[in-house]
Amino acid sequence: MNKRIQHFISTPPPCLTTVGISAALAAFLFAAPALSAGELDLPRERVALVAPPFVHPHEQATKQGPKVIQFRMAVEEKRVVIDDEGTTLQAMTFNGTIPGPMMVVHEGDYVELTLVNPSTNNLVHNIDFHAATGALGGGSLTLVNPGEQVVLRFKATRTGVFIYHCAPGGGMIPWHVVSGMSGAIMVLPRGGLADRAGNPLHYDRVYYIGENDFYVPRDEQGKFKSYGSAGEAYADTVEVMRKLIPTHVVFNGKVGALTGKNALTAKVGETVLIVHSEANRDSRPHLIGGHGDYVWETGKFSNPPETDLETWFIRGGSAGAALYTFRQPGIYAYLTHNLIEAVELGATAHFKVEGAWNDDLMTQVKPPEPIPSDTRDTLQPSANGVIGHY
Amino acid sequence: MRHALKIKPNHVTVLAAVLVASATAPGAGRDGTAVTAPAMISLQPHPFYYRPAGEFTHDGKPVNAPARLLRPAKVLTIMAHQVTGADYQRCVLDHACTATSSGAEDRPAIKINWHDANAYAAWLSRRLGATYRLPTDEEWAFAAGSRFRDDALPDGAIDLAQRWLQRYEVEADRDEVIDNEPHAIGSYGANEYGVLDLAGNVWEWTNTCFVHQTLNATRPTSILNCGIRVVEGRHRAYMTDFIRDPSGGGCAVGKPPSNLGFRLVRENGLWDWLQSIIAPELSVIRTEGDSS
Numbered sequence: 001m002n003k004r005i006q007h008f009i010s011t012p013p014p015c016l017t018t019v020g021i022s023a024a025l026a027a028f029l030f031a032a033p034a035l036s037a038g039e040l041d042l043p044r045e046r047v048a049l050v051a052p053p054f055v056h057p058h059e060q061a062t063k064q065g066p067k068v069i070q071f072r073m074a075v076e077e078k079r080v081v082i083d084d085e086g087t088t089l090q091a092m093t094f095n096g097t098i099p100g101p102m103m104v105v106h107e108g109d110y111v112e113l114t115l116v117n118p119s120t121n122n123l124v125h126n127i128d129f130h131a132a133t134g135a136l137g138g139g140s141l142t143l144v145n146p147g148e149q150v151v152l153r154f155k156a157t158r159t160g161v162f163i164y165h166c167a168p169g170g171g172m173i174p175w176h177v178v179s180g181m182s183g184a185i186m187v188l189p190r191g192g193l194a195d196r197a198g199n200p201l202h203y204d205r206v207y208y209i210g211e212n213d214f215y216v217p218r219d220e221q222g223k224f225k226s227y228g229s230a231g232e233a234y235a236d237t238v239e240v241m242r243k244l245i246p247t248h249v250v251f252n253g254k255v256g257a258l259t260g261k262n263a264l265t266a267k268v269g270e271t272v273l274i275v276h277s278e279a280n281r282d283s284r285p286h287l288i289g290g291h292g293d294y295v296w297e298t299g300k301f302s303n304p305p306e307t308d309l310e311t312w313f314i315r316g317g318s319a320g321a322a323l324y325t326f327r328q329p330g331i332y333a334y335l336t337h338n339l340i341e342a343v344e345l346g347a348t349a350h351f352k353v354e355g356a357w358n359d360d361l362m363t364q365v366k367p368p369e370p371i372p373s374d375t376r377d378t379l380q381p382s383a384n385g386v387i388g389h390y
Numbered sequence: 391m392r393h394a395l396k397i398k399p400n401h402v403t404v405l406a407a408v409l410v411a412s413a414t415a416p417g418a419g420r421d422g423t424a425v426t427a428p429a430m431i432s433l434q435p436h437p438f439y440y441r442p443a444g445e446f447t448h449d450g451k452p453v454n455a456p457a458r459l460l461r462p463a464k465v466l467t468i469m470a471h472q473v474t475g476a477d478y479q480r481c482v483l484d485h486a487c488t489a490t491s492s493g494a495e496d497r498p499a500i501k502i503n504w505h506d507a508n509a510y511a512a513w514l515s516r517r518l519g520a521t522y523r524l525p526t527d528e529e530w531a532f533a534a535g536s537r538f539r540d541d542a543l544p545d546g547a548i549d550l551a552q553r554w555l556q557r558y559e560v561e562a563d564r565d566e567v568i569d570n571e572p573h574a575i576g577s578y579g580a581n582e583y584g585v586l587d588l589a590g591n592v593w594e595w596t597n598t599c600f601v602h603q604t605l606n607a608t609r610p611t612s613i614l615n616c617g618i619r620v621v622e623g624r625h626r627a628y629m630t631d632f633i634r635d636p637s638g639g640g641c642a643v644g645k646p647p648s649n650l651g652f653r654l655v656r657e658n659g660l661w662d663w664l665q666s667i668i669a670p671e672l673s674v675i676r677t678e679g680d681s682s
Contacts, residue, residue, distance in 0.1 A: 084570075084645065085570060086569075259562075260561075260562035261562050263558070263562070328551065329551035329552070329555070330550075330551040330554045330555065331554050331555065331558050344637075350558075352555055352558060354555065355551075357549060357550065357551050364450055364550075366450075367447055367449070367450030367604070368447075368602060368613075369604060369611055370611050370613055
């Protein structure tokens, strides 16, 4: 207890005085009657998390019974570059990535997370799992000062994709979230995904696309500002946040992060599950050239999926999932269909899809060619068809 | 992946860089200052391979433009370096050019659209009593020499989707980190003709319009779209003429042109033909002006 007070005095984060004491008290109150960790008579499995947009290997339908799945995440405060102009952000991350990694468990499993806040960080952090029940999603039980770690266990009682995010209290909550500190967890039904009639749905690949809105201050010349630490950026950033207009809306933490050499890949005939989270702001994903064959727009698998969607809606503060089987090769853009955000602010990813073209689904009956002129048309093409002049 | 598509002349010697301040008669502008003639380099014509700009299709399928051997007949006189912020500012002060945020004085003028470049050329021509204009794409390619980058895709894949994927890979390779800040004149060095800063981080407007040509044997057609002009730099690009600030996003991939600027050529009338006879063995027959 003395050590805790020592940390308390030496690194006084802004909100701890209001939240920290009550968290310690809360932990004390809850500790007494509850089961202590390890008393569950269930098999344990340690899972290594993988950086987005990829997801750690997992079963979809499973014959195994409930387990305690152990994960570990370390918070990393770091300066990141968020666009091609070199704009920097003093970011806060789970495991060093924006978004944090996606976890996958099954209904009835217990998620046991070790959350580490290394002493190299400056701020208090915690985690709120939207999939969990009680204690502000686990937020009250996981506040850790730099130099501390905590272990939280919750039962995955509801199936679906859910976000998790940092929420250390008061004004820190939105600031940490728009500094990059969110991720997702998927709780699968034990029988895997199914359509409205209960027929099993299987995906060959899964991608996790975390969307983030950033609010970067500008100087008098209109150029984005750079700061030495998150604390130095705080006041200016809150001013921008309060106007509710992001300067950047990005997938996987940076403009263009899922394009070019990092474009997502698939093959014609493959079924892909795209999990999309936005911890703060609404988004409307659209796959240009494709559809959502089965979409759990609100992200919860107890609801039958919608089918054949052109565009779906991810409510800020949630995750959704869309299943699609690619039918044509080529390039697809996956973006938010506020096209200003997609093109000007960065919210676009690309798919490269190989395979054979299906002429029945689409064909160019006649390629672009000069409009045929009739006898009344004064713009006669010359002998070789050239219209216009240099 | 550059391909030098031209035949190198026997003598590729460049005249010693004797910088002679040209004494073209400047007239005083509205701000009272004189306009000095820009530094120019005159290049001897020689045959060179050139792949035209635009979209080329065969029976609806995209193909590479055929590379042709061009035989220019007259000397090409081109600016040694891009028009600078200071140069452009003189036109603005003369009320002949739109004030755009065109960069620092000693750096290339940027955030320039095709209309701005033409307005500048018209103003400079009036002030100096000579004909200055944007180069055509062929002229730019000729002056760029070894710095010209061929934009052909590997042959073979004529399936539309395969072509899209191929083009995507080529463009994705353009993700090398180029800083977008324009640098001082000369920072990107000279090519074999002494022309400075080609294929740096400023893309240059040409007057060449976008063209869609179909190469069908039965009925080849050609449609010009002069609302889109060819811009040249590290790679060839097509830019709508009113754009000052190119940006990517959406389905575009790789880095778009960092900045839009320009340089001009000067037409010298009959002199261009006469010069080509005087010293045919030299590739650069004259430099003039103060290219500091």
